[in-house]
Amino acid sequence: DIQMTQSPSSVSASVGDRVTITCRASQGISSWLAWYQQKPGKAPKLLIYAASSLQSGVPSRFSGSGSGTDFTLTISSLQPEDFATYYCQQANSFPPVTFGGGTKVEIK
Amino acid sequence: EVQLVESGGGLVQPGGSLRLSCAASGFTFSSYEMNWVRQAPGKGLEWVSYISSSGSTIYYADSVKGRFTISRDNAKNSLYLQMNSLRAEDTAVYYCARTRLPLWFDPWGQGTLVTVSS
Numbered sequence: 001d002i003q004m005t006q007s008p009s010s011v012s013a014s015v016g017d018r019v020t021i022t023c024r025a026s027q028g029i030s031s032w033l034a035w036y037q038q039k040p041g042k043a044p045k046l047l048i049y050a051a052s053s054l055q056s057g058v059p060s061r062f063s064g065s066g067s068g069t070d071f072t073l074t075i076s077s078l079q080p081e082d083f084a085t086y087y088c089q090q091a092n093s094f095p096p097v098t099f100g101g102g103t104k105v106e107i108k
Numbered sequence: 109e110v111q112l113v114e115s116g117g118g119l120v121q122p123g124g125s126l127r128l129s130c131a132a133s134g135f136t137f138s139s140y141e142m143n144w145v146r147q148a149p150g151k152g153l154e155w156v157s158y159i160s161s162s163g164s165t166i167y168y169a170d171s172v173k174g175r176f177t178i179s180r181d182n183a184k185n186s187l188y189l190q191m192n193s194l195r196a197e198d199t200a201v202y203y204c205a206r207t208r209l210p211l212w213f214d215p216w217g218q219g220t221l222v223t224v225s226s
Binding site: 032034036042043044045046049055087089091094095096097098099100101102 | 143153167168203208215
């Protein structure tokens with residue numbers, strides 16, 4: 001199975017900050033990577049797919065990059081509604097689908 | 109509006125059984141592959157099972173293989189998860205999620221909580 005490792009596990013940031021989250025795959029997954037946002041008590045929401053494609057309706061301050069084993073989710077200017085937990089997910093090798101452990105973005 | 113609504117969660121004793129349902133609306137259910145994904149309290153996401161649009165192809169996570177059964181009724185726009193021989197470690201919120209090809213999950217239902225405890 002492909003292991004997905006996210007870092008950091010949590011980050012404290014202020015409104016307006018630029019935030020970067022990293023996801024590393026245990027083997028190459030080309031661009032078969034998605035990012036999800038999950039707010040407390042809510043279901044995850046697809047933000048980015050195919051490593052860098054923005055899901056419809058997602059603000060442009062979110063961006064994704066990377067290919068192979070190393071990927072990044074960037075929030076260019078953190079907004080109050082962005083405080084949440086973010087997960088990466090690989091879709092290169094199935095079954096199983098695997099997720100990263102999550103990164104919690106907290107208010108500084 | 110595309111909507112997925114799970115039901116059937118609850119408290120069950122270890123070794124017991126439970127059947128989850130997911131009612132789909134707002135899209136042609138029979139055209140989409142579907143999944144169950146779970147999240148233990150305070151933990152991350154774990155994919156549980158996949159079913160193709162026709163139901164002919166099914167996959168399970170190793171952690172539930174042999175105990176859980178996924179199925180669907182396209183006439184009723186419904187997805188199911190039959191869970192047998194439940195263990196404490198199966199305690200989680202269970203989400204149904206539509207597959208967006210190739211294998212992204214969008215959207216997700218609101219989830220249903222399964223608690224396995226004596």
